[in-house]
Amino acid sequence: MGKKAGLTYRDAGVDIDEGDALVGDIQKIVRSTQRPEVLAGVGGFGAVVGIPKKYKNPVLVSGTDGVGTKLMLGLKTGLIEGLGQDLVAMCVNDVLVCGAEPLFFLDYYATGKLDRRVAARVIRGIARGCKLAGCALVGGETAEMPGMYPPGDFDLAGFCVAVAEKGKVIDGSKIKRGDVLIGLPSSGPHSNGYSLVRRILDLRKTRLDQPFGKATLAEALMAPTTIYVKPVLDLLAAGVPVRGMAHITGGGIPGNLPRCFPKGVGAVVDLQSWRRPEIFNWLQAQGDIDEDEMRRVFNCGLGFALVVPRLKADAALAQLKAAGTKPWILGEIVAGNQDVRFA
Structure with missing residues (x-):
């Protein structure tokens, strides 16, 4: 009588072959992001990345984030391609505030049962x-954890490392009264405020496939987060003095803009100075949201801000x-207590 076959990892819900196949699926995608500094990337136990030679006294700047409950709306609508870009954007826009150049990125994709076609769609967005x-995707982790997530669910997190010249790190300390604020537009809510967005959708029993401008409501809400890296780095490379920057994320304008202010200014x-995108007007009307709450939760069309000398x-x-963005004069720096006033 033959020996009875024992349990396998697949019996427990983890398919190693599916994970290996995913690695094969994404190899070409990952290679398309590589920089000359990448010495060893996906496939090993760790990625090896050198520092670009143009930096004489380099410092590293790191950032990590996820996409919040926008992920749940993506799962509901099936619009998951942009979530990968959201993930990268939330990290690289943060390190950019210091004037740092994103060097490499790693992702963490966790799910109950791996569907490599779904994972590949998300990773294509990350790439x-x-x-x-302009940063390299050098690796990441795909975790299959049966029982941890409901069927079809997954979670995302990311990590970015950037590099800057030590003497050129932007920390806001040089900001002075009379400096000018410049705004850069957002593509929509980006990756913030989606718990409130989903609450509005549930209360109003909203159809996500309804027309909204030239798209559907779902597409308007799932627009990928704008990445500001190349236009801002080009600005710095052109020698324009930038004294401070802010990535407008959770907390909105009043919660993020003052983070780059020194004491004594606001x-x-x-x-x-700008036209609020219609999606924010729709959210405010549908949720009967107070104006102060709108400014505190959402970016309201302002995705990134810079402080430059008036001249x-x-x-x-x-x-x-010239870099393809649509900037505008947002306001000015005045005497204050690291605060924001609206006019």
Whole structure:
């Protein structure tokens, strides 16, 4: 009588072959993001990346994040391709605030049962984000954990390392009264405020496939987060002095803009200086949201802000426009207590 076969890892819900197949599926995608500094990437136990030779006294700047509950809306709508770009953007835009150049990125993809076709769609989005940021996707982790997640669910997290010249790190300490604020537009809510977004959708029993402008409501809400890296790095490379920057994420304008201010200054933001994208007006109306709460939760169309000397504002605007962005004068730096006032 033959010996009875014992349990396998697949019996427990983990398919090693599916994971190996995913690695094969994404190899070409990952290679398309590589930089000359990558010495060893996906496939080993650790990625090996050198420092670009143009830096004389380099320092490393790191950032990590996820995409929050926007992930749940992506799963509900099936619009998951942009989540990878969201993941990269939330990390690289943060390190960019220091004037740092994103060097490499790693992701963590966790699920109950791996579907390599779904995972590959997300990783393609991560690779697209890395290309937009100019950083290399050097590895990551795909974790299959039966019983941890409901069927079809997955979670994402990411980690970025950037490099900057030590003497050129931007920390806001040089910001002075009279400096000018420049705004860069967001593509929508980016990756913040989605617990409130989902609450509105549930309360109003909203159809996500309804027309919204030239798209559907789902597409408007799932627009990938804008990556500001290349236009801002081009601005710095052109020699335009930037004294401070802010990535407008959770906490909105009042919660993020002051993070780059030194003591003794604040900002006056001109609310008439830009047109709020319609998706924010829709959310405010549907949720009957107070204006202060809107500004505290959402970016309201302002994705990134820069502080420059007044005499260099025109040069900064011209350079940013040449890089394909749509900047505007957002306001000015005034005497204050690291606060934001709206006018």
